[in-house]
Every structure is written in C-alpha cells, then in structure tokens.
Amino acid sequence: MADLPHDTDPQLPPAEVADVMPPHAHSWWSHYVFSQDAKYIAIQYSGTAIAIGLVGLVLSWLMRLQLGFPGIFDFITPDAYYQFITMHGMIMVVYLLTAVFLGGFGNYLIPLMVGARDMVFPFVNMLSFWIYLLAVLVLVASFFAPGGPTGAGWTLYPPQAILSGTPGGAQSGIILMLVSLILFIIGFTMGGLNYVVTVLQARTRGMTMMRLPLTVWGIFTATVMALLAFPALLVAAIMMLFDRLLGTSFFMPALVELGETLSYGGGSPIAFQHLFWFFGHPEVYIVALPAFGIVSDLLAVHARKNVFGYRMMVWAIVGIGALSFIVWAHHMYVSGMHPYFGFFFATTTLIIAVPTAIKVYNWVLTLWKGDIHLTLPMLFALGFIVTFVNGGLTGLFLGNVVVDVPLSDTMFVVAHFHMVMGVAPIMVILGAIYHWYPLMTGRMLNQAMGHFHFWITFIGAYAIFFPMHYVGLVGVPRRYYEIGEPAFMTTPVEGLNAFITVAALTVGAAQMVFLFNLYWSSRHGRVAGSNPWKATTLEWLTPVVPPEHGNWGDDLPLVYRWAYDYSLPGAPEDYIVQTDPGPKAPTAGPL
Amino acid sequence: MTVILTFLAMIAGIAGWWLSRQGLMSKPWLESVGPLPQTEPSHPPPYRLGTAVLLAVIGGLFAMLGSAFVMQIDETPWQLAPLPNLVWLNTGLLVLSSLALHFASRDDGQGRQIWLIVGSVTAVGFLLGQLQIWTTLTQNGYELSGAPAASFFYLITGLHGLHILGGLVALGWVWLRLSQTDERTDREAPIGLCALYWHGLLVIWLLLLALLLGLGNEFLALCRSALT
Numbered sequence: 001m002a003d004l005p006h007d008t009d010p011q012l013p014p015a016e017v018a019d020v021m022p023p024h025a026h027s028w029w030s031h032y033v034f035s036q037d038a039k040y041i042a043i044q045y046s047g048t049a050i051a052i053g054l055v056g057l058v059l060s061w062l063m064r065l066q067l068g069f070p071g072i073f074d075f076i077t078p079d080a081y082y083q084f085i086t087m088h089g090m091i092m093v094v095y096l097l098t099a100v101f102l103g104g105f106g107n108y109l110i111p112l113m114v115g116a117r118d119m120v121f122p123f124v125n126m127l128s129f130w131i132y133l134l135a136v137l138v139l140v141a142s143f144f145a146p147g148g149p150t151g152a153g154w155t156l157y158p159p160q161a162i163l164s165g166t167p168g169g170a171q172s173g174i175i176l177m178l179v180s181l182i183l184f185i186i187g188f189t190m191g192g193l194n195y196v197v198t199v200l201q202a203r204t205r206g207m208t209m210m211r212l213p214l215t216v217w218g219i220f221t222a223t224v225m226a227l228l229a230f231p232a233l234l235v236a237a238i239m240m241l242f243d244r245l246l247g248t249s250f251f252m253p254a255l256v257e258l259g260e261t262l263s264y265g266g267g268s269p270i271a272f273q274h275l276f277w278f279f280g281h282p283e284v285y286i287v288a289l290p291a292f293g294i295v296s297d298l299l300a301v302h303a304r305k306n307v308f309g310y311r312m313m314v315w316a317i318v319g320i321g322a323l324s325f326i327v328w329a330h331h332m333y334v335s336g337m338h339p340y341f342g343f344f345f346a347t348t349t350l351i352i353a354v355p356t357a358i359k360v361y362n363w364v365l366t367l368w369k370g371d372i373h374l375t376l377p378m379l380f381a382l383g384f385i386v387t388f389v390n391g392g393l394t395g396l397f398l399g400n401v402v403v404d405v406p407l408s409d410t411m412f413v414v415a416h417f418h419m420v421m422g423v424a425p426i427m428v429i430l431g432a433i434y435h436w437y438p439l440m441t442g443r444m445l446n447q448a449m450g451h452f453h454f455w456i457t458f459i460g461a462y463a464i465f466f467p468m469h470y471v472g473l474v475g476v477p478r479r480y481y482e483i484g485e486p487a488f489m490t491t492p493v494e495g496l497n498a499f500i501t502v503a504a505l506t507v508g509a510a511q512m513v514f515l516f517n518l519y520w521s522s523r524h525g526r527v528a529g530s531n532p533w534k535a536t537t538l539e540w541l542t543p544v545v546p547p548e549h550g551n552w553g554d555d556l557p558l559v560y561r562w563a564y565d566y567s568l569p570g571a572p573e574d575y576i577v578q579t580d581p582g583p584k585a586p587t588a589g590p591l
Numbered sequence: 592m593t594v595i596l597t598f599l600a601m602i603a604g605i606a607g608w609w610l611s612r613q614g615l616m617s618k619p620w621l622e623s624v625g626p627l628p629q630t631e632p633s634h635p636p637p638y639r640l641g642t643a644v645l646l647a648v649i650g651g652l653f654a655m656l657g658s659a660f661v662m663q664i665d666e667t668p669w670q671l672a673p674l675p676n677l678v679w680l681n682t683g684l685l686v687l688s689s690l691a692l693h694f695a696s697r698d699d700g701q702g703r704q705i706w707l708i709v710g711s712v713t714a715v716g717f718l719l720g721q722l723q724i725w726t727t728l729t730q731n732g733y734e735l736s737g738a739p740a741a742s743f744f745y746l747i748t749g750l751h752g753l754h755i756l757g758g759l760v761a762l763g764w765v766w767l768r769l770s771q772t773d774e775r776t777d778r779e780a781p782i783g784l785c786a787l788y789w790h791g792l793l794v795i796w797l798l799l800l801a802l803l804l805g806l807g808n809e810f811l812a813l814c815r816s817a818l819t
Contacts, residue, residue: 120637189648193641201637209613224606227644228599231652235659242746247736250659250743266739271662274592275655306620314615325599562619 021550022118034130036122037549038107041129043440045103048129049096050515052136056091057508059084068501070482078481079167082151085479087143089154090177092422093283094184095136100429101290102188102226103132106195106219108440112539113216115204115557117550119194128194131187138180147171153479155276158251158269162244165257174244178237185230185237195223204538206559210314211578213537213563214307217314218293221321222286229282229325236275243267273335277328284421285324289317291428292359295381297563298431299363301535302378303370304574306564309362316355316362323352333404342401349399353392360389371567371574375533376450380431383458384424391420394469409479412472415465423461430457430514437521438528442545445525449517453510460507467496536577537563594661594802598654602647642784646791649754653795656750657802660743664808671805672733672741674724681720682800685755688713689786689793692762696783703782707766710789714759721752747799751792758788 025031035041063084066076076084107125111118119125142149151167152160152174164170168177199212199220212220239250243264251272252264300307307313329337329345363385372378394416398404407413430453437445474491476483483489531540543553557579565576576582635643688710695706725745733741765781 121641189645193644193648196644197637197641201640208617208619210615210617210619227648228602228651231648232595232655234652235655238750239659239746242735242742248742248746249736249739250663250746263736268663268739271659274662275659278592278595278655310620311615311618318610322603326596562622564620 019117019556022122024549034126036118036126038111038119038122038125039440039547041125042104042107044129045107045132046100048133048136049099049104052091052139053096053100054511055140056088056096057511059088059091061505061508063088064501064504066481068498079148079151081481082153082479083149083167083173086151086154086156086177087139087149090181091139093154093287094181095139097287097421097425097429098188098226098283099132101287101425102195102219102223103129103191105215105290105294105432106191106223108436109215109539110195110198110219111202112542112547112551113213113537114199114202115207115538115552115559116198116202117552117556120197120202121194124190125194128187128191131183131190135180135183135187138176138183142168142173142176142180145172145176147173150174150177152177155273155280156240157276158240158243158267158272159253159255159264162240162252163255163257175241178241178244181237182234182241185234188226188230192223192227195219196227204556204559207538207578210311211559211562213293214296214310214313214317215290215293217317218289218291218296221317222289225282225289225321225324226286229279229286231279232275233279236272236279239275240272270332270335273332274328277331278325280331281328282324285320287421287425289321291384291425292317292320294432295384295428296359296363296366297537298377298381298428298435299366299370300564300566301435301533302375302381303367303372304566305366305370306566307362308365308368309358310562310564312358313362316358319355320352323348323355327352330399330404333401334408346400350396353396353399356392360385360392375434376445376447376454377431377435377533379451379454379458380427380434383454384427384431387419387427387461388424391416391418391424395420407472409477410472411468411476411478414478415468415472418468419461419465423465427458430454433518435533436539437518438532438545439539440546441522441525442528443521443525444528444532445521446517449513449520453514453517456510456513457507460503460510463503464500464507467500471496471500531577534573534575536565536575538578541577541579592658592662594657595651595654598650602651638781638784639787642787646788649791650795653747653751653799656743656747657799660747660802663739663743670738670740671803672728672731672744674804675727677720677724677727678800681717681724682796684713684717684720685793685796688717689789692782692786692789696780696786707762707782711759711762714755714789718752718755721748724748744803747803751796751799754792758785758792761785761788 023036025035025037030036032040035044062073062076063081065073066081107119110116139149145168147168147170149168150156150161150173152169156174156177160166160169162169162174166174168174199216203209203212239248242248243250243252247263249264249267251269252262252267253269254265255262296307296313299305327345327348329341330349333342333345394412398407398413398416434445434450437443471493472478474493475486475489476493528545530542530545533540538557538559539547541557542548542551558581559578560581561576561578563578565571565578565580567574568576691706691710691713695703695710698706725748728741728744729735733744735742735745762782762785765785768781
C-alpha cells in the first residue's frame, strides 16, 4: 500500500481516513480470481448469485409443471416436489436476492458512491465472496447427496425437518442445507462489516451522511439489519444441526415416529419459529431497503428531478429498519400464540406500513411534473412501484389475525409474498442492471431485447400472480403436491393453474433473452461513454469508464452538494454533479 | 425474546445517538454549496470500529442464544446443570486475561511481551478449565444429548470458547507481525483491538454465566409477566 499525495487546501475539511491505494494485484490469479477489488468481487457475487438463481428458476418451472399439469410428469414425485419448493425458496431469498443486493450492488456501488478507493478491509471482502461461493457449492452438493436435498419447506420447521418422513430429513439433505446457511452467514458477516465501516469511515471529503445517495442509505441500513438478524438464523441452524447430529432436543418434543418412540424430548418447535422469523421478517426488508434506495435513484435520474422528500426518505429507511425487528410473529399467527401477542404484532405490522407508504408517495411525487424518460431503468422502476403497492396491500390484509388465519396456508400467501418480495425486488435488480451496466462494461444494453424483456417480465409476472391470489381465495392450499377434487372447493382451478404455469414458463424464458443481452451487449453494445444518463452521483465521475483499480486516479473527489441537483432553474444543464463547486442555482429566480 | 429485544434496544440507543449527530434534520437541497466544515469529532479508526461492529454481531449471536434459552425455561423437564466451583476460577482467568491484554496494549516496551504471555496463558487456561467442566458435568449425568437445559450449557460455552479460540489465533498473528517489524507501535494498535475483543467476550461471558446460574430468572419472569 502507498500513501497518496494529499490536497493541502486549508479550506477543505481534513480527510478522516488516510488516502491509501488498496493493494495492487500482482498476477492474473490475484487480478481476476482472488481479487480484492470490490468491483470484481461484486461481479463475482452477482455472477454466482445469478447462476444459482437460474437453478431456483428451473425448480419453479418444475413445480409449476406439476401444479399446472398434474400426473403428466412422472419424474416429479411428491418427494421431489417438496425438495423443489424448499430449494427454490431458500435459493431465491437468501442465495440470490440477499447476495445480489448486498454482495453485488453493495460491493460495486458503496465505494464508488461514497468516493472511496475500495472497501476498508479488502482481504476480508475477498474472503466473504469465497465463503459465499463455498456455501452455494455445499447447497448444490445436496442435490447429488443420497436422498437428495431437504424437502422440509424453505422455513425448515422442526420437528419434521429432521425426521425420516421428510425428504432429506434422515439423510444428508438437511445437514448440507444447515451447513450451507452457516457458511453463508459467516461469509456475509465479513462482507457486512466492510459495507458498514466503509460507509461510516471512508466517505470522501464533503460527503456527509445527508449527501449520500439513497442507494447507499438503503444498502447501509439493510446491512446493519442483516448483521443483527442473521445471528438468529445462525443460532437456529446450529441448534437444529445439534438436534440432527448430536441427539440434543433443542427443538424436538417427545415423539413417536412410525410406532417407534424417539429419543428426543423436552424441546420446543415453537422456539425455532421465533428464531427463524426473527431473522425472516427483517430479511424481507434486508432485500427491500436496497431496492427502495436504488429505485429512488433510478426515478430521480430518469425523471430528471430531485427525489421528493429526501430527508423523509432517509427517516423512513431507518424507521422501517428499526420497526422490522418487532413484527416477526405475524408469520406465526397460526402457531397458537397468546391472543394479545397477535394483537400486538398486527398493530406493529400496520404501523410499519406508514413509513413504507411515505416512500411510495414520495416516489410518485418525484415523478410528478418530472421530465420522465421512459428508459428501461425507468420502466423497471415503474414496474416496481406498481408491483410493490399490489403486494404491500395484500400484506395489510394478511397482517390482521382474523384474515391471516384462514388464508395462511393458501396460495394467496404465496401470491402475496411473491409480488412483494419476489417480483418487486427483481424488477429493481433488473432496472439497476440496465442502469449501471454502462458503468460496469462501458457499453449500453441492447434496447430492443431490453424492451422485449421488460414487457414479457412485467405482464407475465401479473399473469402468474394475479390469478394465484384468486386460486388461494377459493381455497387451494399451498405446499400440496396434488389437490385432486376436494369437497370444500366448489370452484374448479385446473384451467387457471395451467394458465399460470404457461405464464411462468414464458417469463422464465424471457430471462434467457436478458442473459443473452448481457453477453451480446458487452461485445457489440453501443459505446456508452462516461455518464450516459447524465447523473449527478460520484460513481459516474471516475476518470476512466469502467472504473479502474483505486477508482479515482490520483485525487479523491470532493463533494460540494447533495446527490439530486436535477433541473435546477437557471442552471445551464438539467443536472449538476456532486463534485461541481459552482453556486447552488447559478441564476435562479424566484421559484 | 426478551434478551435479544433488550440487546437490540441498546444497539438502537447507540444508533439513535449516532444518527442524532449526522444532521438528519438538515435540508441538503437548500444548504450552501461546499464541503461542510468538520463539526463532529473524528470517528474511531476503521479497524477499531470494525472490531466494535464485530463485537455487536457476536453480542447479537449470544443474545439470540440467551433468548432461545429463556424461551424454553417453561418447557419440562427444565433443570439447570449445577456448575462446579471451577467455573469461578475460569471466570477469574478470563478477567486476568482481559486485564493482561489491556496492559499489553498500553505498554510499548519489554513489558508488552510479558503481558501478552500472561494474557495468552490465562486464556488457554480458561479454555482448558471449560473443557474440564464439560467432563465433570458429563460424569455427573448432565450429557449433551440429555435435557435441553444441559444441552444449552454445552452449546453456549462451546460457542463462547470458539470465539476465544478465534481471538487467540488473531492474537498470535498480531504477535507474529509485531515481532517481525521494528515499529514500536503499529498505526492502528492491533493489540488494542485484541484487548477490545477480549473485553467484549468477558462481558458476554459474565452475562452468560448469570443466565446459566439462573440468576436472571426472577427478572426475566417479571418481564414475561409484564408482557403477558
């Protein structure tokens, strides 16, 4: 490491942390494979997450084939179906969404947006990725283990998760899943330490917390939450592993299985549910907060307008982060809890809708009278808002005990959380990739393929999940391999189920076009140049695009203004970058 | 979940204090252009802050374990394992270890080596003592695979011991690095980081010990009755 020359201008506040060039790569291996550069680590994280996400996508196809056309595909046995459900859920929530938002966008954008040369602990950052990769490989290994992966459902509820009646319960499937989760959490903690300390300590001069883009606020708050919530899952995974391997009974009551009394006794399955959801609900916002932040930036850039209510947006992010730790038991209304607890958690669940609604209003007001460019990132951002509102509204219904109890085990819940936690964040991830791809590669993504991708994905997602709400309302239970023709259901749903399956296959196929676009445009896409979207934030202001090692050349950028000076009256252009030292509004008249 | 919620309330207090100093009431769209003067005191250096954040995460981990422990107190049969007196000697060793590392971080001269040796030996002594307690408890019929109350003891002390072991590995690495450099003090005082980590694990151990001895049961019962 070498100290860089410092700006000695006495007008400037002193740098908090010495400007030190991060370690240079000395070989091909340390440059491209064991890289300590956050930008490479981001791409490694995202590539791995997308690869395992494709496995999750294929699993969802297989599930839908069984539900849409039961009895046709012999290889989808009941055991296999439960394994598909379990692995699809866990892969998508933990190994794809969390990894892409924090490991991918967090690594790429935090140092660039705060004006740092890299993360503060580059070596630990590199370890974070490799442990994540190991976690993914252990997870994948369970597909090839005797008995296959676990089929316990993505929530892994005991006691069934480790009993012989559940696929992978008595074999190695559940063990590999738990080991993989433990590895993931260790790896994430290493990355998370980096993200938090980098935002706190490595911001360039002039970059106060209130000048940070909302993307950084979202990722920062989500990381703090994840660092506090993942230990709950870690504890649950370790305890269940003990139960499965060492014969303890942390979560295991006295049991009789197939006429045989097991050696377990004295444990509490409900304790697992508390631990799991103490992680599980913050996890929703660990995914959502980065999405909230990113979508705010996409809207501001592509509507050429400052984010409406920036200050309130920051407060809302922090408020949601705090409140998300006291709503967990709304996932457990059917577990037989004390009625007053149900009342308490229903109340907190409704309260958390307030800061969330503030954000939605502010996004819409950001668009109000904006110079809206219907670019691909903007289309995906708009798709997110609509989808998030849809999913959020059904969440308000389900937050109430009396509504949740009858709907809890139906496809209505599946439709709800896919809208709010599946489709909505994916819309943001896709929009963000369309937005920042030019920065990462120096080329624009192909527009025609992009529009095809957006419309199929957007309309297709609604074709899948709108009917699924209805299917749930008429009584179709979730997690059933086959429902046949039960007496309690008077409305046939075979046709709808087949329709949903065709839509799911189509939307999945459209993602292949997107992946092809990523590859094709990196070679043949239009050259983007620097700052193609005319954005104000620091990541677009590097001396070279894509940014090189150390990001900023000889001198770190100096920040003179907040992140959203768009369309200022009297300004020569409709944006003023954060490093512009000029007056706030050069010739501004009365507003 | 009383334990973890109490812990999180503490973290929220610290976060709230820090946020209150970040100008959250400011209106950045109106402020005059230019880098802001530095009105706030400097933050701790990155490695120190990183260690503090790590300790908060580890604290969260043990608070979750504490919550899981407390949640199951009502389950039957629930009988805390009677701890042998050795546990007090072990606790004394950990206190000594923490103090020794504290002095090592303050001493730039020859004394540092001595304090480091004292700190390491007492930490290893603590770990060996914990293993001896495991043996004693197993011989007394409180096995790992027995009732959850006993299982918790092994799980909690085992995870805590693993963190001490990890600390010893880090301390060994720091020691090696310092012996290879002529600088009397490193830029970020890595032994100070080890001392901070040790203090954190000591505090966690004292709280866990209170839990394992059943000292907090009455307080927890009061909290639970207030909640229900």
